[in-house]
Amino acid sequence: MNTKTDVIPTPEKEVQERISCPERLSALDTTNLMDSPHEEVFDRAVRLATKLTGRPVGLLSLVDGTRQFFKAQTGLDGWASEDRETPLSHSFCQYVVAEDAPLIVTDARQDERVKDNLAIDDLDVVAYLGVPVRAPDGHTLGSFCVIDGDPYEWSKEDVQILEDLSKMIETELQFRETVTQRDMLLDEMDHRLKNVFTLLGGMVRQTAREASDASEMADLINGRLHALSSAHSLILPKSANGSIDTNDVSLGTLTQTVLSPYPSTQARVQGSDVTLGPKAAVAFALSLHELATNAAKYGAFSASSGRVNIGWSVDADKLSLTWREELPDDLQVELKENGFGSRLLQMNVEAQLGGTLQRELTPKGVHVGFDVPVGALLH
Secondary structure, eight states, X not given: OOOOTTSOOOOHHHXXXXXXXXXXXXXXXXXXXXXXXXXXXXXXXXXXXXXXXXXXXEEEEEEOSSEEEEEEEESOOHHHHHHTEEEGGGOSHHHHHHHTSOEEESOGGGOTTXXXXXXXXXXXXXXXXXXXXXXXXXXXXXXXXXXXXXXXXOOHHHHHHHHHHHHHHHHHHHHHHHHXXXXXXXXXXXXXXXXXXXXXXXXXXXXXXXXXXXXXXXXXXXXHHHHHHHHHHHHOOEEETTEEEOOOEEHXXXXXXXXXXXXXXXXXXXXXXXXXXXXXXXXXXXXXXXXXXXXXXXXXXXXXXXXXXXXXXXXXXXXXXXXXXXXXXXXXOOOOSOOHHHHHHHIIIIIITOOEEEEEEETTEEEEEEEEEGGGTTO
């Protein structure tokens, strides 16, 4: 392969912009490889690269916005080897990152792209072959390269060797990310289970005080467990394509799920697209379940002519939700002033979400409104 002296160099300003991309730097930071100790899995790869290509120097170079760090190296001498890094003034690898493509240099002294780079004189870099090393999300982290102090004609086989070894490094990075996500998933599930057990304990104790007999207690607990299960089935983290997806859930989907046991013709749901995190989803699910259960026992769902209007809106500071039950004039209900359902609403809205709750009892049904800070929705 000939030196690509006919290739127009990428302007240095554009190179700097590309390697300083915040998303790329975030991906690099996520690997925790910068300034980390030597690791045999990477050292082995650079040793193998030099043996297979016959070149004296091999590097796994990670590039941030100001320097390149040698995660692995073999054959490099002097201050750069001791420091395990150089400024970008001495970096060919930055161009691999900026172009996200192999850089093939037969004689750097004659190559317009790099002929002024200080690595030529200070580090004896004359022939260079580098290929991208990418993060699991696709961002280019650095270069896997081999170097010679004399001009060298790189072959297609040389390029293929480095690309194959780079893919092995990327596989290692993907494995590490998967392990990290698995550990995060286990921590998340442990946290949620502890919260669920705490919540269940309180529900059982309060329901035992509220129920008149064992049968009613069983029905109440089963209903609340169903609401809890529905919420968790929507927010349960899932694994797909080697990554852990901890999707949040929309308030609209959650509301429709909780109301699914009741006639759809009696419930009207209106609201903008709002995303809830795990804690908020559970609090909203239990609150809506209590309102629906109360409506089925005493209010709008207890008669086929009853109606429930659920709506919400969001501004810069809060989400406001309203639950309004309406019964015809010839039907009136006797409403319970207090009960565990009311206390559970208060606990979820005020204690769990830091919101405010308003509840008005009318002969035609209950009207409930609550405001929740926007910051609490994604928790």
